[in-house]
Amino acid sequence: MSVISAWHLAKRFGDLAVLADVSLAVARRDVVGLLGPSGCGKTTLLRILLGLETYDSGELSAPPLHRAGYLPQDALLLPWKTVLGNAELPLQIQGVPAAERRRRVRDALPDFGLEEFASLYPHEMSGGMRQRAALLRAVLTGSEVLVLDEPFGALDTLTRHRLQDWLADLTERLDRTVLFVTHDLEEAVVLSHRVVALSARPAVVLGEESVDLTLAARRERLGREFLAARDRLLALLERADA
Amino acid sequence: MTRRAIARLPWFWGTVGVVGLVAVWQLVCTLFAVPAYLLPSPWGTLAALWADAAVLGPHLATTAIEAFSGLALAVVFGVAVAVAMSASRPSRDLLYPPLVLSQAVPLIAVAPLVLIWFGLGPSAKVLIVAFVCFFPITVNAYEGFRTVDPLYLELLRTLGARRRDVYRHLYLPATLPGILAGLRVGATYSVLGAVVGKWLGGSRGLGVYMTRALQSFRTDRLFAAILIVMFMSLAMFKLVDGVGGRLTPWLRRRQRA
Secondary structure (H helix, E strand, O other): OOEEEEEEEEEEOOEEEEEEEEEEEEOOEEEEEEEEEOOOHHHHHHHHHHHOOOOOOOEEEEEOOOOEEEEEOOOOOOOOHHHHHHHHHHHHHHOHHHHHHHHHHHHHHHHOOOOHHHHHHHHOHHHHHHHHHHHHHHOOOOOEEEEEOOOOOOOHHHHHHHHHHHHHHHHHHHHHHHEEEEHHHHHHHOOOOOEEEEEOOOOOEEEEOOOOOOOHHHHHHOOOOHHHHHHHHHHHHHHHHO | HHHHHOOOOHHHHHHHHHHHHHHHHHHHHHHOOOOOOOOOHHHHHHHHHHHHHHHHHHHHHHHHHEEEEHHHHHHHHHHHHHHHHHHHHHHHHHHHHHHHHHHHOOOOHHHHHHHHHOOHHHHHHHHHHHHHHHHHHHHHHHHHHHOHHHHHHHHHHHHOOOOHHHHHHHHHHHHHHHHHHHHHHHHHHHHHHHHHHHHHOOOEEEEEEHHHHHHHHOOHHHHHHHHHHHHHHHHHHHHHHHHHHHHHHHHHHHHHH
């Protein structure tokens, strides 16, 4: 059963056509990467799916993601809340009592490597810590679907690799539906079970590939399997130019 | 401590400025033998303060309470107006012009009317203080509401936030530094407002004391009262600063870092 399904979505901002024809179906427990060049409308697509943006034509079915675990591009942690305060926000909005939500945040902190940083404010944290805190907030929504917009786009290479490995491991254990956006081939290989490739703006779906790698193989960025998967994705993207 | 280390203390140059000013003042009074009813010397002012302390106490308490209540009223009213203005475009257009115009009203001219409307009791003075203080608070709070990053709003929506959640978790904390900035300005106005309110009537408060001192040519007492007003303004300012720092711990830590 699909938790996200969109048919022939199209969207323009004035004269600028952003999405030409995008169809997408994401099944429960699937981990799907939306791969496409920068500025191709990936973020717009996510925003449409989240109900934050309207669309001009096409159809959106399955329950709309009005409450999703959303990790925006810039983390968007509230500057006046600590890690703890930011992470417990979804629970607070849902009316979970204070003691209970504190307990749930504290239980989750170690998995996110934030155990010792619960009382830090966002500006006191590194970029990687901020992304993990924002992801923790997304996970604690309890939502079936996690929507991640270039989760590690703004980080340095080393930190990015480390967090990609960590997230690949985490998504295995979380057992949730994940839809994420990236322009990075390697990130797509490390994280996704299935990749949907989008063309440059105005976006159409170029095709899709499944990525059947073990967790260990996903971490071997120079491994044979990894590189083969990466090449398949590259071929998919280059189809547009052919 | 070396001489340089002393000069680097945060309050060093402030103290030098104030002490220097007082020294010049004392020097002028002594050198030119200025009569005390024209310009009392700093020493004479302090002496009057000391001699009249028992009388000044209750006046000071009255003024302090009025200034504080007025300021509190201004916060409630100012934030409420800011919230109303931020609610929609028409409500902003409706409220902004009268808000600005209200500041063009010459207070000295209106204050007697306010006293007639609300009597000589404390409520009239509190209202005058609130009237003087609410403008900077409203404008700063509104600016805070207006400049909230809409991306945060969207994020809260994906979390299923209702209107009150948005105010509680986003608008109020985002606006708090602005409200506090307005409050700091308002705090210094408040004491002045309470004093001016008293010029116009009533039987207690520093304004009354000042009027009496002036009428009996006791300029030293007038200066003593002015001194108290200055320190009260400073104290109010510091109080707002202190409370504000506690309310915005995320900013305090940033300054330290």
